[in-house]
Amino acid sequence: MGDPGVNIERQAQVRARLAALLPAESILFEREDTRPYECDGLSAYRQQPMLVVLPANEDEVRAVLVACHDMRVPVVPRGAGTGLSGGALPMGDGVLLSLARMKKILSLDPAARMARVQPGVRNLAISEAAAPYGLYYAPDPSSQIACTIGGNVAENSGGVHCLKYGLTVHNVARVRGLTIAGEVVEFGSEALDAAGYDLLALMIGSEGMLAVVTEVSVRLVPKPETARCIMASFDDVERAGDAVAGIIAAGIIPAGLEMMDQAATRAVEAFAHAGYDLEAKALLLCEADGNPEEVAGEIARMSEVLQRQGATAIRVSRSEAERLLFWAGRKAAFPAVGRISPDYYCMDGTIPRKRLGEMLRFIAAMEAKYGLRCPNVFHAGDGNLHPLILFDANVPDELHRTEQFAAEVLEKCIALGGTITGEHGVGIEKINQMCVQFSASELALMRGVKAAFDPDGLLNPAKNIPTLHRCAEHGGMHVRAGRLAHPELPRF
Amino acid sequence: MLSPLVDAVRAAAAGGGDGKARALRIAGGGSKDFYGRPTAGEPLDVRGYAGIVAYEPTELVVTARCGTPLAELEATLAASGQMLAFEPPHFGGPPDLQPPHSGGPPGPQPPYSGATATVGGMVAAGLGGPRRQAAGALRDFVLGVTILDGRGEVLSFGGQVMKNVAGYDVSRLMAGSLGTLGIILEVSLKTLPCPVMEETLQFEMPEDKAIATLNRWAGQPLPVTASAWCAGELHVRLSGAPVAVSAARERMGGVRIDADAAQRFWLSIREQSAVFFGAEDALVRPLWRLSVPSTTPAAALDRIEGARLIEWGGALRWAASGTDAATIRDVAAKAGGHATLFRAEAGLRERIGVFQPLAPAALAIHRQLKAAFDPHGIFNPGRMYAEF
């Protein structure tokens, strides 16, 4: 009632229009009903939506979009709300469009290894449905029990196995979507490519800003016959980083290659009892999959490399249960850290693997500078880091210091030749750092891309791509890899 | 090195005395002239901007400028035991770029006659070879690009890291855009280690059985990395650890091919020098590329006369056929895919277009994107679709 940000008259007007299109229970407007939608996984940012709409099928989605487009009401799509960058943060003058009700698996063709699903289907539900055929959907974000395929498409989500099996963009064949004007567009196809520009690639990772996903065809892959995992201990974090490069240099692409520092393993062990070596400064998890002999061979080769690189202990999973236990710890890293600190802030930069040591030293310096602890988990094989800054939002200034800490780390990622986000997206959270990573002309081109789909800027506006005005306010200087891009060219 | 290109693009965008922008035809090695619609415009040779900028095998990334010969890039990777896993075709081409002759672009070049293909042309064409079925397409390996847009501005997207979701994925959009969005100046590609071992098996089987068999194998954890069926003969390549390859061979059966012959065979598929592709014949009998779901039955293509060759586990069907374009495109669309007039004489490509026509909503988006990248419409106009 009368909350700042929501105009009651406008709300009534839009609600009346939508009420003619959808059943009453599909439209939420009372504060207590819309409250669960005020934030996504990045709970530091909250906003009451004007309305929440829960369509049950594509026709209803279209009707809502056409009406909103006509009334110039912004629309923010939402899946499960597990996003970590505020991509699904509502707008006070906008409709929050939840796709969570559209959760049917429409077809699953084991011969073609293809599942056609609605956007609200949970990531894990796809692999569960495919399991009887010896197939699964490869990208496995740690949030896979909850997150939706629509959200995965919007964020190009990854998992602990994506070094070998790829990200969402490598495993989705086709997306069907609706533009804000309500027009159906097919992106990609169930063949291996499609005519014209690769709009599917553009759609994946577009954070719900180009079109609303209403159907997805995902590729299923055969489950490897067997998998085993090595847990290697190191007494030095940088040495563990070098070991990662050593494995790749040996011509091995492990099925998973993850790293945790000591602060992270201690937090996780207390929660998941995975049997981690708590004395190690860093742990590496390296998985091999394939036929049993092949796996045995690869485990032997990886163990040799790890030993040569100075591992202080090596354990190999002896059973499927033990392998899953090794991973359970890693996959529970965020909730585990959530237990040792009132709040935590998860970062998501990616850097060239060889700069890992440098980055860790930098983070240690930032811990001292801001007086905050920061355990680290990494998708080491991909150079994707998740430093987790621990803070308490009730302590004055801690959130502020956390944000400054995070901004410095992100800008360091850019300086090291990396990026501010590997898989969680820009959303609202990293929008200022976009001004640092990209030049004004690059951002202008991205706004051109947005306008090609949504000329009026109504679909999830204010996310991902900052305006020039915003960049001017942030005052960030566009510097890439420690140097101005193309110094040989005149600046304008 | 870069400034002449920037100057050329800015001059073309500014236009001549009449203030009208001038079209440019971005020219790499000229090896893929046969592909796409003929395009008018002044040739802009981009081969001078060349060289491998960075390569670190342990990072699995290589960065190269557009004019770098593809052969040079592949040789550099091979020296470190790595490869471009999508096996891009080179396709032959004249060694030197000459001024266009009057009667339209030349017909198909004799396949693989020279090492002229460039890295920029490879990305712009976006094509992949036999290993694409297992490893992924060229676009799956693009990590970042630097482009020169139609305003003459140098822009970078993506980077040299494996995972990057900052902003829209403009880098992958460049793959297969046939130079219509901008000049690709530099590209970063993910590399992979070469397989430890490869083996090729040969089977005799009719088309339908081959399609069913390939799909059945693809649903099992078998290291199949290439497949080609033609005239009752199926070739399948296995790659990986020796134990995995031999276990798969035992399960699958077939006759093992001698290693040299196998290598020549896959090269003839990748470079389309196999008899089936007969470059000369393409002038008489157009070569169509049908990209369809891998399980599409042979009978679904019955309305297309002429010989067929199947690749990519059933997902790629080549047809040397005189059947009319409308029928071929309809067959492909009904199967859930699309058809490309891959090789044909220029007049035909001009007349009926090369790529499957786009739905109106998609076409509108294409035109808007083209305008965002190339507002004056100077880059390879009409090369992909007559409309832009």
Ligand SMILES: Cc1cc2nc3c(=O)[nH]c(=O)nc-3n(C[C@H](O)[C@H](O)[C@H](O)COP(=O)(O)OP(=O)(O)OC[C@H]3O[C@@H](n4cnc5c(N)ncnc54)[C@H](O)[C@@H]3O)c2cc1C
């Ligand atoms: C504990 C935890 C662990 C995580 N682990 C990982 C991980 O390992 N890897 C990883 O990549 N991410 C991870 N995440 C982040 C998050 O789970 C992913 O980004 C996920 O893809 C979000 O899906 P969602 O359905 O929750 O989307 P939401 O959070 O609801 O939305 C995310 C974005 O997608 C858009 N969107 C949602 N549905 C649609 C649609 N149908 N059409 C168009 N746009 C849409 C929204 O507008 C928003 O911009 C984790 C999050 C948590 C909380």
Ligand SMILES: Cc1cc2nc3c(=O)[nH]c(=O)nc-3n(C[C@H](O)[C@H](O)[C@H](O)COP(=O)(O)OP(=O)(O)OC[C@H]3O[C@@H](n4cnc5c(N)ncnc54)[C@H](O)[C@@H]3O)c2cc1C
């Ligand atoms: C001897 C000879 C005679 C010719 N005669 C004619 C003629 O009469 N009429 C005619 O129309 N053409 C003619 N051409 C072709 C023309 O000059 C160009 O070679 C051609 O249009 C451009 O690409 P490509 O095939 O050389 O590039 P390829 O290297 O084969 O590349 C394929 C595609 O990629 C694009 N491309 C290449 N590099 C880049 C890059 N860095 N960034 C973005 N896109 C890129 C190309 O424009 C093309 O679309 C002739 C070429 C030769 C060599």
